Amino acid sequence: MAKMIDRPSGLGAQPTPAFEEQRRRWEAASAKGRSRKDPGSGAVDRTISDVPLKVVYAPEDVAALDLAEDLAWPGEYPYTRGIHPNGYRDRLWTMRQFAGFGTAAQTNERYHFLLAHGQHGLSVAFDMPTLMGYDSDAPQSRGEVGKCGVAIDSLVDMEVLFDGIDMGDITSSMTINGPACIALAQYIAAAEKKGIPRAKLGGTLQADILKEYIAQKEWIFPPRPHMRIIVDMIEFCTREMPKWNTISISGYHIREAGSTAAQELAFTLADGFAYVEACVAAGMDVDSFAGRLSFFFNSHIDFFEEIAKFRAARRIYARHMREKYGAKDPRSWQLRFHTQTAGCSATAQQPENNIVRVAFEAMAAVLGGTQSLHTNSMDEVMALPTEKSVEIALRTQQVLAYETNVTNVVDPLGGSYYVEALTQEMEDAAESYFAQIAEYGGVIEAIEAGFFQREIADASYRYQRSIETRDRVIVGVNAFVKEDEPENLNLLKITEETERGQAASVQDLRAKRDGPAVQRTLERLQAACRDPKDNLMPHLIDCANAYATEGEIVEAMASVFGRYTEQAVL
Amino acid sequence: MNERPLRVVIAKAGLDGHDRGAKVIARALRDAGMEVIYTGLFQAPEQIVQTAVQEDADGIGLSILSGAHMTLFPLVVEQLKAQDAGDIVFFGGGTIPPEDAKRLKELGVREIFTPGAPLQTIVDFVTRECGKRRTPAA
Numbered sequence: 101m102a103k104m105i106d107r108p109s110g111l112g113a114q115p116t117p118a119f120e121e122q123r124r125r126w127e128a129a130s131a132k133g134r135s136r137k138d139p140g141s142g143a144v145d146r147t148i149s150d151v152p153l154k155v156v157y158a159p160e161d162v163a164a165l166d167l168a169e170d171l172a173w174p175g176e177y178p179y180t181r182g183i184h185p186n187g188y189r190d191r192l193w194t195m196r197q198f199a200g201f202g203t204a205a206q207t208n209e210r211y212h213f214l215l216a217h218g219q220h221g222l223s224v225a226f227d228m229p230t231l232m233g234y235d236s237d238a239p240q241s242r243g244e245v246g247k248c249g250v251a252i253d254s255l256v257d258m259e260v261l262f263d264g265i266d267m268g269d270i271t272s273s274m275t276i277n278g279p280a281c282i283a284l285a286q287y288i289a290a291a292e293k294k295g296i297p298r299a300k301l302g303g304t305l306q307a308d309i310l311k312e313y314i315a316q317k318e319w320i321f322p323p324r325p326h327m328r329i330i331v332d333m334i335e336f337c338t339r340e341m342p343k344w345n346t347i348s349i350s351g352y353h354i355r356e357a358g359s360t361a362a363q364e365l366a367f368t369l370a371d372g373f374a375y376v377e378a379c380v381a382a383g384m385d386v387d388s389f390a391g392r393l394s395f396f397f398n399s400h401i402d403f404f405e406e407i408a409k410f411r412a413a414r415r416i417y418a419r420h421m422r423e424k425y426g427a428k429d430p431r432s433w434q435l436r437f438h439t440q441t442a443g444c445s446a447t448a449q450q451p452e453n454n455i456v457r458v459a460f461e462a463m464a465a466v467l468g469g470t471q472s473l474h475t476n477s478m479d480e481v482m483a484l485p486t487e488k489s490v491e492i493a494l495r496t497q498q499v500l501a502y503e504t505n506v507t508n509v510v511d512p513l514g515g516s517y518y519v520e521a522l523t524q525e526m527e528d529a530a531e532s533y534f535a536q537i538a539e540y541g542g543v544i545e546a547i548e549a550g551f552f553q554r555e556i557a558d559a560s561y562r563y564q565r566s567i568e569t570r571d572r573v574i575v576g577v578n579a580f581v582k583e584d585e586p587e588n589l590n591l592l593k594i595t596e597e598t599e600r601g602q603a604a605s606v607q608d609l610r611a612k613r614d615g616p617a618v619q620r621t622l623e624r625l626q627a628a629c630r631d632p633k634d635n636l637m638p639h640l641i642d643c644a645n646a647y648a649t650e651g652e653i654v655e656a657m658a659s660v661f662g663r664y665t666e667q668a669v670l
Numbered sequence: 671m672n673e674r675p676l677r678v679v680i681a682k683a684g685l686d687g688h689d690r691g692a693k694v695i696a697r698a699l700r701d702a703g704m705e706v707i708y709t710g711l712f713q714a715p716e717q718i719v720q721t722a723v724q725e726d727a728d729g730i731g732l733s734i735l736s737g738a739h740m741t742l743f744p745l746v747v748e749q750l751k752a753q754d755a756g757d758i759v760f761f762g763g764g765t766i767p768p769e770d771a772k773r774l775k776e777l778g779v780r781e782i783f784t785p786g787a788p789l790q791t792i793v794d795f796v797t798r799e800c801g802k803r804r805t806p807a808a
Contacts (some may be wrong), residue, residue: 228685228736243741317687358690448784482767557693564694568789577786591767668710
């Protein structure tokens with residue numbers, strides 16, 4: 101029999117003879133149980149990430165947890181139970197739907213629609229050419245313009261994107277990674293042209309380049325020069341943009357690439373710590389910038405595992421920031437995060453089922469204490485979402501927020517034997533990954549060795565096989581399949597017109613603007629790239645204001661920094 | 671009848687970095703005993719076909735999740751013709767609406783698999799179609 105009380109201050113209660121008698125009866129009854137028959141063979145004894153599960157959890161599973169050190173109270177270090185003392189009672193999460201498609205004008209119209217329907221903040225999705233640093237008329241851009249996001253070639257497009265929107269009032273998140281510094285420069289330039297100073301701008305950039313090398317593969321420059329760009333951005337925003345959350349560090353794409361929950365957690369936090377170390381190495385005081393770092397996680401379909409992941413993330417982060425990096429300000433210890441429901445859990449078959457999956461995933465994010473949330477639309481597995489499906493996704497959040505009452509009590513699953521045990525397992529798994537990454541010499545070295553890429557590819561293949569063998573059931577895919585599914589889903593189409601129009605307008609801009617002035621700003625930017633002491637951001641803002649295109653700016657930077665190429669890992 | 675195993679090129683084209691599907695398919699085909707050449711990311715259609723021709727591949731599988739499928743698939747079909755390699759079995763997958771998949775098949779793409787397609791279906795398809803290429807109807 102497990103000894104229950106390892107620590108007098110622990111969560112496990114003192115067992116009584118009556119409790120032990122019940123346990124013996126339960127063990128006998130449980131042993132007689134027969135496994136149920138599912139459509140699949142049924143992976144009932146482990147999570148979706150292959151973490152083994154018991155039939156039931158009991159006090160001994162959490163006996164080692166210390167109430168003060170491991171759980172504490174909401175708003176108290178190590179924030180396992182949340183960063184706010186009153187949770188969602190004081191403030192709900194921000195409902196932030198990621199959107200962008202076609203031209204800046206088309207996306208601007210969608211933003212007005214979302215804001216009119218009660219959305220709180222904007223989240224910009226850019227198209228592939230913009231993400232990869234090419235103008236819409238570049239040969240590499242053919243077929244991609246406006247397809248999976250909005251095409252932004254220059255300040256002209258950024259101005260149109262935010263036309264009629266009070267940039268001093270809303271917050272914007274931009275998922276832009278490789279060219280994040282350029283998008284930020286254009287955003288600042290667009291706002292300042294409207295008379296809104298940069299100090300008043302609120303929002304964040306998903307500028308997490310490390311996870312691009314690890315998972316999403318939208319990179320431009322090699323890792324080492326790119327770390328300098330990130331440090332420059334953080335340093336600049338810390339100094340000049342007090343309301344801007346400098347960088348959002350993202351596990352979403354790591355999970356979408358097929359990782360387990362523990363890998364998502366560990367790799368994302370490892371990336372976050374790498375940025376902290378880079379800023380400290382550049383001479384910044386950890387408390388000057390750490391309070392404005394934020395994170396972005398996936399919410400997958402394994403309900404309790406996800407909740408445990410969010411809780412563990414806060415605890416691990418707090419411990420490392422205080423103990424390892426010596427942060428003194430409690431804000432530096434608090435992990436704030438945005439969540440998006442798992443695109444990879446959505447199915448093309450019976451797409452309406454995705455509405456239900458999203459609702460469960462969104463609830464897991466909320467029970468895990470997310471600060472903001474994007475709920476996927478049911479049709480995103482096939483195309484960009486229609487207005488109707490986006491509305492359902494937003495309504496899902498509103499039902500969750502205002503009808504279910506799950507927001508009324510902080511960390512309602514705190515103290516659950518199961519969730520606490522799983523939270524601890526997540527923390528242990530993450531620490532073990534941190535040790536492996538350290539053996540490579542750090543995150544960049546582990547990327548260069550293909551460590552993350554291999555780990556993720558292995559996990560994703562294991563997962564796919566488990567669906568294949570029907571070890572795991574996916575409704576509508578390998579069970580409850582409907583023959584002859586209707587194909588009447590109304591999908592959003594981006595036409596070739598968009599590409600031609602966008603390419604023409606960037607060519608038009610090049611002809612109209614002051615060419616020599618553009619050239620001068622690009623040359624100054626190049627010189628700054630060569631001088632590690634010169635912060636790149638002011639030069640980038642000059643380039644934006646001169647209407648240099650993104651492709652030109654990237655070209656100037658790449659002439660100094662080079663371009664990254666990957667050794668493909670299968 | 672002891673021929674070399676079927677050889678398939680799995681490719682990513684354009685600017686799309688989403689490589690989970692391509693890698694999973696590559697492994698599944700390899701596990702099924704085929705030789706798989708994975709091109710890595712950001713390949714131009716002409717490069718992809720060149721690789722297949724040089725490697726004497728029986729099939730090309732192209733994965734696109736960025737929405738550029740109506741541009742990139744036809745470019746590969748064009749290149750197959752241009753490089754006199756029309757007998758290579760060309761198939762693909764990704765986030766491709768049914769209507770577009772139909773159109774692509776009319777243009778000469780042998781099959782389009784969408785998210786949720788069972789690996790075994792894909793393996794069976796490649797085995798059958800690439801096998802036919804090896805033993806043309808007598």
